[in-house]
Amino acid sequence: MGHDSANIKPESWLVSAGRGSQPGDPLNVPLVPASNFIIGSGREYSRDDGTPTWEALEAVVGGLEGGKALAFASGMAAIAAVFDQLAVGSLVVLPDDCYQGVAGLAAAGEQRGRWSVQRIAVDDTEAWVRACADADLIWLESPSNPLLTVADLELICAAPRKPSAIVGVDNTFATPLNQQPLAFGATVAIQSATKFIGGHSDLLAGVATTNDPALWHALKKSRELTGATPGTLETYLAVRGVRTLAVRLQRAQQTAMLLAERLEAHPQIMRVRYPGLSSHPTHAVAQRVLKGFGTIISFDVLGGAVAADQVCQQVKLIHHATSLGAVESTMERRAAIPGQEHLPPALLRLSVGIENVDDLWNDLSAAIAASSI
């Protein structure tokens, strides 16, 4: 590798990192479907020692996040490896608006007596700072899902905490291009590479990045012992996907800002949540901690759940599907998901892709016009 991530800009790093550099090396990362290797190099068995394909993904994402990375089978596998570090009786602090898989994982562990869980509002910075003093795992996710509240990571990650405490930040919604939790003082940053890193809705993978060598080894051990290893094809596709992350993100978040403004001015839209809008409750924090406002917009349609479901059925260019961070735009009504009934019933979460902004707006506004009010 000819570059150091500190010497070139992230958008150059993600194109160049993780490639061979010797004469005759393949320019692209090879797909290495191997469980075992000839003994003698220190690399013997994939589950323990990794593969060249996983390591390419780790090199790219680690450099972007500013630490040393480990690839996992999914975002949840990476998150579970962090929770796996906790001693029995630990205190876990979670955001109120939190990825439901993480809330479920934390609740299951609490039920089994492994740890106790405290939930704090994403924007209640003072409560987070207070909780940091006693918590063993401070878990943050920002911008939050699906309300897009932005946590003050700069203050929370610098708050006094136990020396052994882990500050974990799920950085999936922001991407490492828009937010760098490790630079704020977090212990570990998580990417569901299923989303923006892969970018094409064609794989499941996760990445955990830390600059604490002891934690890196412990997470690697957890991956080895639980078998939470990524797939060869998935890591290959994730590397191929991440090469275009900077241009995909730049285009999609430009479009997201324009769509958010047009939605906010639309008479059939009651409320728009997008961190880039000055009306957003945590816009000021977003301006300080984020380099870009992201590609996800949540908005409430007039006419309740019925009208919102109709919008989902009417869109043609935008796909009625879950997930986010891909080249194609997707939208869903979040309160329709089991376990998410507490959310505003007419809230639609739109993940903006890289299609033309006017085509997206025409599709969306036609669907809104066709919904009953």
Ligand SMILES: *Cc1c(COP(=O)(O)O)cnc(C)c1O
């Ligand atoms: C999708 C997602 C996850 C889980 O990732 P998987 O790859 O599906 O396991 C975790 N956190 C956030 C914010 C997500 O969007």
